[in-house]
Amino acid sequence: MDRSIRKWEHVQIALQTGQSGKNGLDDISFVPNSLPNISYVNTKLTTQLDVLELASPIIINGMTGGAVKTTTINQKLAILAKEKGLAMAVGSQMAALRDPALADSYTVVRRENPDGIIFANLGAEASVDQARRVVDMLEANALQIHLNVMQELLMTEGDRDFSGYLEQIAAIASNLSVPVIVKEVGFGMSRQTIRQLAEAGVSIVDVGGAGGTNFARIENKRSAKPLNMFDNWGLTTAQSLLEAGEVDGFRLTYIASGGIRHGLDAAKSLALGASAVGMAGAFLRLVQEESLEDCLRTIDEWHHQLRVAMTALGAATCAELRKVPLTIAGELAVWAKQRGIACHRYARRDL
């Protein structure tokens, strides 16, 4: 199938299928603090991702490009990124490497936001040379490499051979002048995967958990022979963050993504160890359904919700939020016990 048609189908079906809301974060509760001893106006949203300093922990995650119709989406996203100081990723640039006429659907992002933090994007099948070219195409500040094995397997025209990925990621990480972010696309990551990535020299991991945009459902809707038994595959965003919390001994920073809905989801993700949160489906819906003014207002609301949580918890910075106590309940707690994760470590943080 023509790549451009596929890109547009992904946008349409992602909007139709929406987000399940089962990202696991509803099983997380903060331990309230009645004497936070800080002021709302002094809360700071700035955060650090490896060497990158972000003005906000909210990132517009990689989605699109590669079809003429997606240029408008990327343009609108780039305007939001610029106005609100958000880092932004584009979708896989493989389409532009194959057909340079499609480059404009990606480069529009840098044109709209010349000084912003922008992430290039490719799959793990990419070579070092391709990685360099997509970074150059956008003058990108980092490269996202996406892992999407289950999506490919459910796609009729998808890849079937995933050998050599880790070696390729290691080669890219050691040869690129910008940080490499490895991300899942909504199936989550285990501690084993994260450790392998860290050993390969990756410095930023986006856990890309289940609970938001569901690429098993999207591909099954596109397929003549759907494998719907795989619709619930993966680790949720909350489970993936707990897995990440078990990985010691590396200088890794984390992005939480997969079904992030609002500022409280962002606050819980940061408290579980993330330095930033990625939102894709929520931004796609916004730019497709709302005016630019309303989109900007919604981002302000998400920032406000995050600052309300920070103030109420006495965390003036994103880094401090990573130290506040929280409890883990329900299915997430049952699952964590099986994985040998000591939930009390999070609950007793300030004792």
Ligand code: FNR
């Ligand atoms: C995506 N996503 C994605 N990710 C990636 O690394 N490269 C890509 O090309 C795409 N393409 C893409 C298209 C569309 C239409 C959507 C909605 C998403 C995945 C995205 O970055 C994210 O990992 C998942 O969507 C889960 O996050 P949300 O949507 O639940 O916030």
